[in-house]
Amino acid sequence: MKLVQSSRRHTQAHTKARIVVAVLVAGGLVTTIGVTGASSAEHSHAKSSVITTYTSAKVGTILVDGKTLYTLKPNATACTATCHKFWIPVLLAKGVTHATAGAGLSAAKLGTLKVTGGLQVTYGGKALFWFFKDTSLGQVKGNVTDTWGKWVDVVLVKPAGKPVTTTTPTTTTPTTSPTTTSTQPIATTTSPGAGGGIGF
DSSP states (O other), X not given: OHHHHHHXXXXXXXXXXXXXXXXXXXXXXXHHHHHHHHHHHHHHHSOOOEXXXXXXXXXXXXXXXXXXOEEEEEOSSOOXXXXXXXXXXXXXXXXXXXXXXXXXXXXXXXXXXXXXTEEEEXXXXXXXXXXXXXXXXXXXXXXXXETTEEEEEXXXXXXXXXXXXXXXXXXXOTTXXXXXXXXXXXXXOOOTTSXXXXXX
16 A cells, blocks of 8 residues: 555656646746847837838848838738737837938938837838848848738839749738748839839
8 A cells, every 4th residue: 555655646746846847848938938029129129210221133222220121011910019029110219200311212201100119110101110030131031921911121123133022821820920931923014213112
């Protein structure tokens, strides 16, 4: 009888140890997620008020603020807190009321939109966002369709003779990184110097 009770106590102790380990691992994941979320929040507050352009043969001339800027053609799911972990709103620093246009950019197209957290920069009336996967100037990883709609970089001049990236809609869950697919059809028209992208 003592052997059976000892075995039960050992099993109970082993089960409790597993629960403690699971709680510690989960706590570590929560901490990691919290740090990741904080890093996104920090990025949205690492504000700049100068919107400028970046030009390369690969991407053409696009709108940037340190990294590529995107606009959203929304669907039925609003881009709120979960969305902002992936798509960081470009907010002005506290006390700044308007963005400055860099060289070669029309200041008349820049504006702001009052949002939770401050003033979000707009271009041509559309709110601007950074994409969390773009980590350096010139990267354009956010031309996608996801849970919140269709995201496109703001192309001012298309690259000469290069295909334009388009997307095929996919569905993502709001708690994971947006799943995207892309195809690259051949561009059929260009209009040098007259803008491009999403109607700019």
